Amino acid sequence: MFSYxxxxxxxxxxxxxxxxLTTGKHMALYGSVFTVLLLLAIxxxxxxxxxxxxxxxxxxxxxxxxxxxxxxxxxxxxVPDIAFFLFFVIALDQGLEWLTHQAVxxxxxxxxxxxxxxxxxxxAKLPSGRAPQYVHEAYGFSLAVLTFAIVFGAFAANTIFGAxxxxxxxxxxxxEAYGMTRRQAFWRVMVPQMWVFALPGLxxxxxxxxxxxxxxxxxxxxxxxxxxxxxxxxxxxRFSDYPHPDWxxxxxxxxxxxxxxxxxxxxxxLDRVMKRLTKGQATAAGEAQRKAAA
Amino acid sequence: MSCFETIQAYGLRSLxxxxxxxxxxxxxLCEQFTLIGSGMIWNVYFGTFALIIGxxxxxxxxxxxxxxxxxxxxxxxxxIFLFRGSPLFIQFFFAxxxxxxxxxxxxxxxxxxxxxxGALVVLFCNTAAYTGEIFYGALLSIPKxxxxxxxxYGLAGWTRxxxxxxxxxxRLAWPAYTNEAIFLFHATxxxxxxxxxxxxxxxxxxxxxNYFADKTFNPFVPYPILAGYFILLTLVVIGLFGxxxxxxxxxxxxxxxxxxxLRMNLIR
Numbered sequence: 001m002f003s004y005x006x007x008x009x010x011x012x013x014x015x016x017x018x019x020x021l022t023t024g025k026h027m028a029l030y031g032s033v034f035t036v037l038l039l040l041a042i043x044x045x046x047x048x049x050x051x052x053x054x055x056x057x058x059x060x061x062x063x064x065x066x067x068x069x070x071x072x073x074x075x076x077x078x079v080p081d082i083a084f085f086l087f088f089v090i091a092l093d094q095g096l097e098w099l100t101h102q103a104v105x106x107x108x109x110x111x112x113x114x115x116x117x118x119x120x121x122x123x124a125k126l127p128s129g130r131a132p133q134y135v136h137e138a139y140g141f142s143l144a145v146l147t148f149a150i151v152f153g154a155f156a157a158n159t160i161f162g163a164x165x166x167x168x169x170x171x172x173x174x175x176e177a178y179g180m181t182r183r184q185a186f187w188r189v190m191v192p193q194m195w196v197f198a199l200p201g202l203x204x205x206x207x208x209x210x211x212x213x214x215x216x217x218x219x220x221x222x223x224x225x226x227x228x229x230x231x232x233x234x235x236x237x238r239f240s241d242y243p244h245p246d247w248x249x250x251x252x253x254x255x256x257x258x259x260x261x262x263x264x265x266x267x268x269x270l271d272r273v274m275k276r277l278t279k280g281q282a283t284a285a286g287e288a289q290r291k292a293a294a
Numbered sequence: 295m296s297c298f299e300t301i302q303a304y305g306l307r308s309l310x311x312x313x314x315x316x317x318x319x320x321x322x323l324c325e326q327f328t329l330i331g332s333g334m335i336w337n338v339y340f341g342t343f344a345l346i347i348g349x350x351x352x353x354x355x356x357x358x359x360x361x362x363x364x365x366x367x368x369x370x371x372x373x374i375f376l377f378r379g380s381p382l383f384i385q386f387f388f389a390x391x392x393x394x395x396x397x398x399x400x401x402x403x404x405x406x407x408x409x410x411x412g413a414l415v416v417l418f419c420n421t422a423a424y425t426g427e428i429f430y431g432a433l434l435s436i437p438k439x440x441x442x443x444x445x446x447y448g449l450a451g452w453t454r455x456x457x458x459x460x461x462x463x464x465r466l467a468w469p470a471y472t473n474e475a476i477f478l479f480h481a482t483x484x485x486x487x488x489x490x491x492x493x494x495x496x497x498x499x500x501x502x503x504n505y506f507a508d509k510t511f512n513p514f515v516p517y518p519i520l521a522g523y524f525i526l527l528t529l530v531v532i533g534l535f536g537x538x539x540x541x542x543x544x545x546x547x548x549x550x551x552x553x554x555x556l557r558m559n560l561i562r
Binding site: 113248256 | 383388484511517519525
């Protein structure tokens with residue numbers, strides 16, 4: 001990185017450290033922070049969409065759809081989320097390959113599940129074997145995003161479902177009195193009002209989502225945990241220009257501090273958003289704000 | 295091998311008894327049920343002990359956070375922030391590599407680098423922090439009248455804490471604490487995926503479920519089995535905590551007694 005880094009063996013102290021912390025692999029580590037942020041930026045809205053869909057399904061009048069929505073909300077309660085992560089990554093992969101297999105080569109003579117193997121025709125392999133490296137990485141990352149969205153969508157669905165029920169009944173009755181149809185009442189009266197009730201749950205969910213991002217490592221994405229392990233292991237002078245003993249402890253300390261800072265910042269920001277949204281609302285918090293100002 | 299023989303061979307495999315080699319091919323349903331069930335021993339062990347020891351520390355943390363002494367208050371606040379603000383997964387990694395480094399300094403830390411103690415320490419601190427925050431919230435919402443009544447009876451200091459503050463705090467915190475207990479049991483599945491090695495393939499339920507899913511390349515059998523076990527465990531936890539909840543609320547008039555709310559928050 002710096003011009004004086006050409007011969008690391010002559011360096012010592014801070015200059016050594018400045019060179020060490022700017023090696024190509026360390027740059028990959030800093031880059032993987034963006035992987036985490038990208039995951040959060042994509043997953044949050046997608047999970048919110050899943051959650052909204054789940055909540056709408058759960059309160060549907062059509063019984064099978066309502067069961068489906070409720071089952072979606074309920075499955076995450078009793079089972080550890082990490083089990084879902086490990087499950088969905090393989091299940092989604094196999095599901096997608098099975099679908100493309102049915103579409104691309106319907107005349108394939110062999111069974112797909114042969115004992116312990118899952119074999120589809122070569123054209124249906126996802127991503128195809130000749131694809132460049134970045135396609136494989138993008139595919140893995142999208143599977144991870146989808147998995148996160150499914151699991152956290154169920155959490156969000158529960159919150160939104162609760163928030164929809166928290167909207168005062170009188171509001172819906174008023175909407176009916178005005179002659180609105182069920183659909184109109186839902187979109188014009190319930191949805192705009194439910195966000196205040198959903199926000200505490202959703203901001204809690206955001207915190208949990210931040211704290212779940214290291215699990216990307218288990219889904220096979222090269223994220224910060226992967227790089228911290230990789231860079232921290234002891235290096236001898238034979239394999240590295242910057243030999244050092246086992247420093248994994250320090251790398252994970254740095255990650256710990258990173259996540260603590262991240263949650264703290266989110267906490268402050270979400271607090272402000274909440275203050276902003278409750279302003280003028282007919283809730284206890286809104287009333288307290290009004291009194292404090294007066 | 296009949297199913298009964300499989301249970302004999304693998305029932306206590308996670309503790310190191312029975313057959314040494316894990317099944318390698320032609321996995322039967324019985325083998326999967328037995329091994330994953332055997333792994334549950336570790337989940338129950340971690341959860342139960344962390345919960346029991348963590349409970350006492352959590353009470354101390356809650357009282358500390360509410361204390362007038364600045365140093366006690368700050369110390370509790372920081373402990374709670376540290377463990378609630380960072381991912382458990384990273385805590386496991388950090389603790390494991392710290393224990394491994396300390397092992398080189400003194401042999402006192404030898405047992406800490408194996409899962410049965412090291413992971414237990416992390417889970418203990420983690421659940422103590424979350425529970426401490428719950429108890430602190432409950433401590434703040436004790437009705438003023440209760441404390442005034444205690445004063446009127448001439449109760450003070452330790453007696454007041456023991457007779458009035460503590461029972462009321464427990465009663466108010468219990469539903470949230472139940473939720474925390476459930477999540478703690480779920481969190482135990484992270485242990486063997488976060489640095490702590492599964493010594494001689496003695497792992498927890500998720501470790502074996504993952505083993506089968508990797509070997510058979512079929513996630514649709516082992517993970518639902520695991521899910522089934524965990525739903526059973528969750529029901530047992532809810533049952534036990536429900537009994538405790540009844541006992542905590544036994545002095546209230548029947549109409550005011552609230553059952554444990556079963557529609558819990560899904561996240562802590």
